[in-house]
Amino acid sequence: MKKNGEMAVRRPDDMHLHVRQGELMKVVVPQTAAVFKRAIIMPNILPPVTSAERLERYRERVVAAAGSASGFEPLMTFKIIPGLSPDVVQELKQAGALAGKLYPEGATTNSEDGVSDVQTIYPVLEEMQRNDIVLSIHGEDPDVFSLDREEAFLPTLRQFSRDFPDLRIVLEHLSSAAAVQAVAELPNVWGTITLHHLELTLDDLLGGELQPHYFCKPIVKRPSDRAAIQRAALSGSPKYFFGSDSAPHPVDRKHAPTARAGIFSAPVAYQGLLRFFGEHDALERIEGFTAVYGADFYGVPKNGDELVVRRQDWTAPDEVGGLVPYHAGEVFPYTVIPGWK
C-alpha cells in the first residue's frame, strides 16, 4: 500500500468458477468479469460439456454474458463422464479445453453422472496426459462420513499421481489439512483454495443458527484444517492458487427445507481475499496467489491489466439479481476501483 492508500495489482484470475446457464448465467458472469480477467469455467451444466461443439457453444454464451467491455476470457473445461471416448480428447484440446474435470459419482451438484470406478477412465487420462490437458478433481469419496470425504479420496489422488507422472493434476477447493499435505508431497499435484475455506469452520455453518449461504461441498471443517489452508495460501508456494468455487443457486433452493450446496462468492471474492491477506500482513502475496501461480500452472500468459485497490471501506451487495451473495451486506476494508489499465 502506497502513502496515498492505493495499490496497483495484476488483474486476478479465478481458477475454479461455476457460472451455470440460462438467465442465471447472465446475472453471475458480470460479477466475476468486473474484477477477474479470466476464469476456469466448470463444465457441470445440463447437459454437461463433453464435446468440442458443446464447449464452443458454452464459451460463446459466457463471453456474451460477460459483455465485451470486460475483456473477460473464459478458460474452458470438459467433464469426464463414464463412457467418454478418448478419441474426443484431442478435439476438445483443439477447441481450447485446458482441463478435464472429474467428479466422483454423487459428490456434488449435477454429479449423478460422475465416475464410480476410476479404472474405467484410465484411457481418457492417458489421452489427457499425452495432450497435456490438466486433470481437475473434486476430491471426495461420497460414501464416507462428510468430514472425512476428502481425506478418504487421497489414496485415489496418490494413485493418479503415480500412474500418470506427466499428467498435471489440480485438487480443487482444498478443505482439509490432509489434502494440503498431499499437494505439498506429490510432485505433479497442485491445489486451489477458495475464500470460504480460508474463512470458515463447521461452527460458522451450524454451530449457532444454520447458515445456508455457508453450505458447500466439500464442507468447511475443523479449525486445524482451516489453519493449514491459510498457511498454504500465505506460504507463497506456487502449488496453491485461487479458485473461488463460486456456485450460485436460486434463493428458493438455498432458503428451503433441503438447501443446495454452493456458495455464491464471486461478488465479494477479491475484496475478501484483500481482507484476508491484509489481516495477515501479506498483501504483497495476493498477486502470486491470484494472478501468477494459476496462470503458470495452466500455461497461459500472466495478465497485463492492472487493478487499483484503495484502503477504503466497501459494502458488499445484499443481493445480486435476486441471488444472495456470500457476505451479503458486510463491510470490507478495501475497495477495488472499477476498471483497469
Ligand SMILES: [Zn+2]
Ligand atoms: Zn466447484
